[in-house]
Amino acid sequence: AGKRINGRKRHVAVDSMGLLxxxxxxxxxxxxxxxGFPLLEQTYNxxxxxxxxxxxxxxxxxLVRWARETLGWTMDIVKGVVGQRGFVVQPRRWVVERSLAWLTRSRRLSRDYEILPQTTEAWFYLANIRLMLRRLERSV
Incomplete structure (x- = not known):
């Protein structure tokens, strides 16, 4: 608490296939x-x-209690295994990590180039659209 951290955090909600x-x-x-509050509220809307x-x-x-009482959602928190050493794939968490890896392959999302957070959000949506179009192209 009280740390002066530069940069931005990206909070994402993805579906079970990893699409944004x-x-x-x-x-x-x-x-x-x-x-998490504005993210979940926007997802609910x-x-x-x-x-x-x-x-x-x-x-x-x-956040878990608020989601249950306000939105009517159940939230499962994915935690690491007690006594875990090294990297271990955690259930369900890998879906989000994979999605972030797909999206940050886009040059504009590899670093924080944008001034406004809304511009970064727009680039996330554009990168996701590009990803979905590539998948559709392969299936046709």
């Missing part, structure tokens, strides 16, 4: 729990049929 639903870009000094959400361990606390 909602992205929120915040300052890096914003805690994940605080950045765009996709009201969602009922279950998996989240990283950084989104624990009041």
């Amino acid at each position: 639903l909602v992205v929120r870009v915040t300052a890096a000094n914003i805690q994940d729990r605080s950045g 765009r996709f009201p049929r969602i009922r279950h959400v998996w989240a990283d361990a950084g989104y624990t606390g009041q």
Whole structure:
């Protein structure tokens, strides 16, 4: 707390296939729990049929209770295994990590070039559209 961190955090909501639903870009000094509220609210407004959400361990606390009481969602927090050493693939978390890897292959998302967070969010959506178009092209 109270650290002066430069940069931005990218909070994303993806579907089970890893396609982007909602992205929120915040300052890096914003805690994940605080950045999760607007992300979940925006996800609920765009996709009201969602009922279950998996989240990283950084989104624990009041956010889980708020999602249950306000949005009617159940949230499962994906935590690491106790006593884990080294890298271990965690269930459901790999979907988001894979999606971020796909999206950051785009040159404009590889670094934080943009001034406004809204511009970065727009580039995320554009990169996702490009990804979906490539997949459609292969299937035709």
